[in-house]
Amino acid sequence: MNRSSAPIPLEKFSFEIPQISFINLSNGIDLYFIQKEKLPIVKLILISSSGSLNDPVDKKGLTFLTSLLIDEGAGEYDALQLNNEIEKLGTIQSILVNHDTFTLSVLSLKEHFERSFELLSKIILEPRFEETDFHREKKRMLDKILQLKDEPSYIATTAFEKRLFINSPYAYPEIGYEETSTAISKNDVTEFYKSNFCRSKFSAIIVGNITEGEAAGLFNKYLGSLKSQKSETVVNVSSGVKKNIYFIDKKESAQSEIRIGNLTKPRKADDYNAARIMNTILGGQFSSRINLNLREKRGLTYGAGSSLNYSKNTGYLEISTAVNIKNTSEAIQEIMNEMNLIRQNISKDEIDFAKSYLIKQFPSRFETYTQIASNISPLITHELPTDYYNSYVSNIENVTPEEIQRAALEYVKPDEAIIVVVGDKLEVIPQLKTFSEITPVELDLNGNIIG
Amino acid sequence: MVKQRGLSLYLNNLLKNPKMKTDLLKINYQKYSLSNGLEVILYQDKSLPTVSINIWYKVGSANEKPGKTGFAHLFEHMMFQGSQNIPKEGHFKYIQEAGGTLNGSTSIDRTNYYESVPANYLELILWLESDRMGFLLPALTQEKLDNQKDVVINERRQRYENQPYGLSWEILFSSLYSNGHPYSWPTIGWMDDISKFELDDVRNFFKTYYAPNNASIVLGGNFEIENAKELIEKYFGEIPGSDSVPQVTATTQKLSKNKKIIHEDNVQLPRIYLAWHSDKAFDKHDAALDILADVLTGTKNSRLQKNLLFDNQIAQDVSSFQYSAKLSGSFIVISTAKPGINIDVIKEEILKEINNLIVQGITDDELQRSINSIKSSYIYSLQKLETIIDHMNHYNFFLNEPDSFLFDINRYGKVTKEDIVAAAENFLREPYVELIIKPKSD
Incomplete structure (x- = not known):
């Protein structure tokens, strides 16, 4: 048989985006609801707008510690009893904090969903915040901060964000630093809970094998007393960050961790889709320019890529890789080359490929209950319309090559690039000096300039 | 298939919802073998817009020999370097352009490869998988091998050597198992071994282990059974089987003291x-x-x-x-x-x-x-x-x-x-x- 060319695909199979209902509950909570019957499963995500952005400068880590403590005992249950009640249902509950949001999620069997919801409502409305639990969780957090000193990847990412977002709340990691976390008292936590968490904007997503009426009914029954408020935090993220090269000494490291990037625009910018297509070509997937160059052509790394990240108030480009330490300068040089090259030219083939990739993968993003719910989260964080996904495909199709090329100029800025390298300084410094007119600046493990 | 009644009742009680039972418990499938020995398992689910393939080759790091550790995994990388009709990186390019996902993994006992694509691309994944099952070697070059050795050496650095506690598993298993036991070395391989592999190693490994009679395919998702059977025969049927595949044996392990x-x-x-x-x-x-x-x-x-x-x-x-x-x-x-x-x-x-x-x-x-x-x-x-x-x-x-x-x-x-x-x-x-x-x- 002739195998020389790829088989022609059949006609596209039809795909319906799940129907998203938007319900504004009487207590002000925005509920996004999708009924999905295939399995006896319900996924719930409850999002509070009280992210770690508002942590006081000398108490960074406060929101994070509150998230550790909030499910350590609630209502009539102490910490172990409460966890036992959740665990015996086979329910998976998780609580996560980022700069913009405080998120509580539940994945439960349908038959146990009401009980899971009831337990979650106790955590939200009646956390105990007991002294012994506070000390245990605070110590756990401080010991975690200590352990993070072992993680080159974490050190590189947090130092990169610190230098990029200098002087804005996005500059600090959610978990805080040893000094700032040590300063947090139990009173700080209860005060944060009352003044921030309870007075935040709440939104909820339910994807599951229940009806819309059942879902709304649970909120009225168990979370009726929770009043969602409008809370608007506008944070100005300064631009004007200058191109700079930083390094952090990690003795005897087998590789160097590299982060390169620059501030971009918020998610709601008009050229979001053009930028997304551009990044898909630059470093957003395996067959991207950066990965094919650094991995498949040069063998410098196990993988390299770029991402456009968005917080509520800002956006940024982050290119990341880990390379053999001897190839540090070569890798940085190649990444800078790719940043310059994409600003000059993007071919039609690349655009066709990227569009095809983004459009055709769309149906597969609605497979699991958790995936579907996760697709809704950005609609909340970035205040996008409920019917956003209805025009997803046409929005990508309609982007012109000129818009994509312009996005490269506006989102990829080698002249403003922040470069962070974590590795053994004896190996790294001589390499950094060879290719740049800028003197490399040494940082400590927290991203502060030394000396 | 004969189902064990007691088991269904057991799970039914657990779920407390009789309506759920049939949907959940019935993994309807067909299993058969091609004349070359390839096992095929078809699992249809027309509620999805996608089709997925999952191939297990019955070879893992346990099939390696001391001095040649890490080869099953390095070979997995070589399977993404193109074959007779697929250019280097072609697997990724074709699948991603179709909106699909793909990867592979190597464990001690087996190596798997998998792709998911929109259902209208069924034939594409069969073409890609069969080309590397049958026609990998004509596209093999020293340059590709050298490149992937570098990639894997960096993978070892990134995932093991530069991770806190990253070397614990290989220390633990090389201590728990006696010298030469197939589970005594890490799947990624010892660094010295990885750097020494040669083209002949790739050729021999392919001929020994990557025969259709040492593999099983599960195809799942939205397809027509008869059509899938015809296509699988078309793409995989002509790949010759091998005589026999060497099996791994090991002595029973017992520690005499802590x-x-x-x-x-x-x-x-x-x-x-x-x-x-x-x-x-x-x-x-x-x-x-x-x-x-x-x-x-x-x-x-x-x-x-x-x-x-x-x-x-x-x-x-x-x-x-x-x-x-x-x-x-x-x-x-x-x-x-x-x-x-x-x-x-x-x-x-x-x-x-x-x-x-x-x-x-x-x-x-x-x-x-x-x-x-x-x-x-x-x-x-x-x-x-x-x-x-x-x-x-x-x-x-x-x-x-x-x-x-x-x-x-x-x-x-x-x-x-x-x-x-x-x-x-x-x-x-x-x-x-x-x-x-x-x-x-x-």
């Missing part, structure tokens, strides 16, 4: 690993050992989390698991000490709790909590087609029956409190390997 290894690493906190030999996958005590691990460390109320993390607050974390494979299994407990805590104190508490469990037994609540969580995780895993069909290949590999979901969950349902104590007594009273990774002394 072994202790101390390794210094760039870490802040000391961590202890305790490892015992245990049952292999699906053997008599395998399920009981899974539950034992859950009772010991699976939840905040588990024995060791409660003791070490909650009551005494001497450890930062603790976990345990039954790691069972084709030739043998091991039971492993891991814990990281809090600052200032002597790791020996943690070890004593772990051994004390294991002893308490053996002497005093476990409670009905502990057993029930564990079984509920296993049952739920089984149902959660049914959300993803890729997971289902990989499970089917897993069951086919170990049990020669792709639809063993019920059998598997029932293994846990049948475990009694006494079984768990018996499993602990049987294995955890035997000699063990103790590995301590501790901060470097300056």
Whole structure:
């Protein structure tokens, strides 16, 4: 048989985006609801707008510690009893904090969903915040901060964000630093809970094998007393960050961790889709320019890529890789080359490929209950319309090559690039000096300039 | 297929919802072999817009020889370097352009490759997989091999050498298993071995292990059965089978006395690993050992989390698991000490709790909590087609029956409190390997 060319695909199979209902509950909570019957499963995500952005400068880590403590005992249950009640249902509950949001999620069997919801409502409305639990969780957090000193990847990412977002709340990691976390008292936590968490904007997503009426009914029954408020935090993220090269000494490291990037625009910018297509070509997937160059052509790394990240108030480009330490300068040089090259030219083939990739993968993003719910989260964080996904495909199709090329100029800025390298300084410094007119600046493990 | 009635009733009771039963429990499939020996399993689910393929080659790092470790994994990389009709990186390019996802993985016992694409691209994935199953070698070059050796060497640096505690697994298993045992080296391979591989190694490995009669394909998702059968025959039927595939054998492992290894690493906190030999996958005590691990460390109320993390607050974390494979299994407990805590104190508490469990037994609540969580995780895993069909290949590999979901969950349902104590007594009273990774002394 002739195998020389790829088989022609059949006609596209039809795909319906799940129907998203938007319900504004009487207590002000925005509920996004999708009924999905295939399995006896319900996924719930409850999002509070009280992210770690508002942590006081000398108490960074406060929101994070509150998230550790909030499910350590609630209502009539102490910490172990409460966890036992959740665990015996086979329910998976998780609580996560980022700069913009405080998120509580539940994945439960349908038959146990009401009980899971009831337990979650106790955590939200009646956390105990007991002294012994506070000390245990605070110590756990401080010991975690200590352990993070072992993680080159974490050190590189947090130092990169610190230098990029200098002087804005996005500059600090959610978990805080040893000094700032040590300063947090139990009173700080209860005060944060009352003044921030309870007075935040709440939104909820339910994807599951229940009806819309059942879902709304649970909120009225168990979370009726929770009043969602409008809370608007506008944070100005300064631009004007200058191109700079930083390094952090990690003795005897087998590789160097590299982060390169620059501030971009918020998610709601008009050229979001053009930028997304551009990044898909630059470093957003395996067959991207950066990965094919650094991995498949040069063998410098196990993988390299770029991402456009968005917080509520800002956006940024982050290119990341880990390379053999001897190839540090070569890798940085190649990444800078790719940043310059994409600003000059993007071919039609690349655009066709990227569009095809983004459009055709769309149906597969609605497979699991958790995936579907996760697709809704950005609609909340970035205040996008409920019917956003209805025009997803046409929005990508309609982007012109000129818009994509312009996005490269506006989102990829080698002249403003922040470069962070974590590795053994004896190996790294001589390499950094060879290719740049800028003197490399040494940082400590927290991203502060030394000396 | 003949289904075991008792099992269905059991799960039905668990779910308490008769309507759910048929949907959930019926993994309808067809299994047959091509004349070249390739096993084919078809699992249709027309509710999805996608189709997924999952191929298991029955070769893993256990098939390697000392001095040539890491080759099964490096070979997996070479399978993405193109074949006679597919250019280098072509697999990624074709699949991604179709909006699909793809990857592969290598374990001690097997290597798998999988792709998911929109259902209208079914023929594309069959073309890609069959081209590298049948026609890999014509496209092989020294340049590609050198490139992927560099990539894998960097993978080893990134995932093991530059990770805190990253070398613990290879130290642990090379101590638990005797020299030359197929499970005694890491799947990624020793660094010296990786750098030495040559083109002839690739050719020989391909000819020995990548024959259709050493593989099984599960195709899942939205397709027509008859059409899929025709296409599979068209693409895979002409690939010749091989005579015979060498099988891995190993001696039974038993430690005559405890072994202790101390390794210094760039870490802040000391961590202890305790490892015992245990049952292999699906053997008599395998399920009981899974539950034992859950009772010991699976939840905040588990024995060791409660003791070490909650009551005494001497450890930062603790976990345990039954790691069972084709030739043998091991039971492993891991814990990281809090600052200032002597790791020996943690070890004593772990051994004390294991002893308490053996002497005093476990409670009905502990057993029930564990079984509920296993049952739920089984149902959660049914959300993803890729997971289902990989499970089917897993069951086919170990049990020669792709639809063993019920059998598997029932293994846990049948475990009694006494079984768990018996499993602990049987294995955890035997000699063990103790590995301590501790901060470097300056």
